[in-house]
Amino acid sequence: EVQLVETGGGLIQPGGSLRLSCAASDITVSNNYMAWVRQAPGKGLEWVSVIYTDDSSYYADSVKGRFTISRDNSKNTLYLQMSSLRADDTAIYYCARLYSSALTFDYWGQGTLVAVSS
Amino acid sequence: EIVMTQSPATLSVSPGERATLSCRASQNVNTNLAWYQQRPGQAPRLLIFGASTRATGIPARFSGSGSGTEFTLTISSLQSEDFAVYHCQQYNNWPLTFGPGTKVDIK
Numbered sequence: 594e595v596q597l598v599e600t601g602g603g604l605i606q607p608g609g610s611l612r613l614s615c616a617a618s619d620i621t622v623s624n625n626y627m628a629w630v631r632q633a634p635g636k637g638l639e640w641v642s643v644i645y646t647d648d649s650s651y652y653a654d655s656v657k658g659r660f661t662i663s664r665d666n667s668k669n670t671l672y673l674q675m676s677s678l679r680a681d682d683t684a685i686y687y688c689a690r691l692y693s694s695a696l697t698f699d700y701w702g703q704g705t706l707v708a709v710s711s
Numbered sequence: 712e713i714v715m716t717q718s719p720a721t722l723s724v725s726p727g728e729r730a731t732l733s734c735r736a737s738q739n740v741n742t743n744l745a746w747y748q749q750r751p752g753q754a755p756r757l758l759i760f761g762a763s764t765r766a767t768g769i770p771a772r773f774s775g776s777g778s779g780t781e782f783t784l785t786i787s788s789l790q791s792e793d794f795a796v797y798h799c800q801q802y803n804n805w806p807l808t809f810g811p812g813t814k815v816d817i818k
Contacts, residue, residue, distance in 0.1 A: 638747075638755065638798055638809040653806055687754055695761065696802035697745040701754035 595619045595700045597688045602705030609678050609709075615671040615688030615702055623666045626691035629673045630698060631684035631707075639684075642673065643691055656682075678709045713737050713801050715810035723818040724789050732813045734782040734799035743803035746775055746784045749812075750795045758797075759784065789815070 597620075601613040613629070629641040642662040644650045650662045661674040671688055685706050689698040714737040724730045734744065742762035747755035757766045759775035762782060772787040786793055794817055799810040 637811040638800070640807045640809070651805070692760075695745070696743070696807060697757055697760045697800065698747075698755070699757045699766065701756070703754055 595690070597690070597700060597702035599686065599688050599702045599705040602686065602707045604708045604710065605678055606711050607679055607709055610674070610676040611678065611707060613673040613675070613686055613688075613705060613707070615673075617669045617671065617688075620690060620700065622664050622669050622671050626693050627662075627664065627671045628689050628691045628698065629660075629662065629671075630687045630689055630701075631682075632687070632704075633681070633684040636684075641686070644671070646693075675707070678707075680709050683707060683709045712806055713740060713804050713808050715799055715801055715808050717797075717799060717810035717813045719813060720811070721814045721816060723816055725818045726791060727788050728818075730786040730789055730793075730815055732784040732786075732797055732815070734777075734784070734810050736780045736782075736801050736803075738804075739779050740801040740803035742778045743801060744775075744777065744782050745800045745802065746773075747798045747800065748793075748795050749798065750792070755798060786815075 596618045598616045628643040642652045644662045659677045663672045685704040687704045688702040690700040692699045716735045718733045744762045746759040749755045763775045796812045796814045798812045
C-alpha cells in the first residue's frame with residue numbers, strides 16, 4: 594500500500610525557514626511526478642510545487658523564489674524547503690503523487706501543519 | 712490562470728437522497744477535470760478524473776459529467792460516509808487549480 598508521510602511542520606515566525614519532508618513507501622519518488630499541495634485553514638486546495646522525473650521543477654507564483662522542491666532518491670523522500678515565510682503561507686501541506694497521464698493527485702499524505710505567526 | 716468556482720458552497724441532503732454538485736471553469740478545460748472528496752481531518756481522495764471516469768475503488772453511486780466549462784458530480788444515494796467536502800480540479804492548463812469546495816452536510 595502506498596504511504597506518504599509528511600513531517601517538519603510547526604510554528605515559525607514570519608521571515609523564517611522550514612523544511613518539510615515526505616517519506617514514501619511502496620512508491621518510488623524518483624519514478625513519479627511528486628507534488629506539494631496546501632490548504633489554508635477553512636480554505637480550498639492550492640497546488641504549490643511539482644518535481645518531474647527528469648528533475649525539472651515548477652512552482653506556483655505565490656511561492657516562486659521562496660520555496661524549493663527536491664528529493665533524495667536514496668531515502669525515497671521528497672522535500673519542500675520554505676524560506677521568507679509569510680502569514681499567508683499558513684496551511685496544511687500535503688505531499689501527493691501527481692499521476693503523469695492525467696495530472697491528478699491520486700496518492701496523498703496525511704499532511705503537516707505549518708503556522709506562520711509572531 | 713483558470714479560475715474554478717463551485718456551487719453551492721453548502722448542500723444539505725438527507726441520507727439516501729441524491730446530491731448534485733456543480734463546478735465551473737473560467738475557460739475551456741475540455742474534460743480535464745477531477746473531483747476529490749475530503750472528509751473532516753483527512754486528506755483529499757481522488758474520486759473522478761477525465762470528468763467522468765471513477766478512480767480505483769470508488770463506488771458507482773459517484774458519477775461525473777460535463778465538458779468545456781460546466782461540470783457536475785452526482786452522488787446518487789448519499790451514505791453517511793459521503794458527508795464531506797468535494798473539490799474540483801482542472802488539469803488542462805498550468806497552474807493546476809482547484810475550486811473552493813462544496814460541503815455536503817446532513818439535512
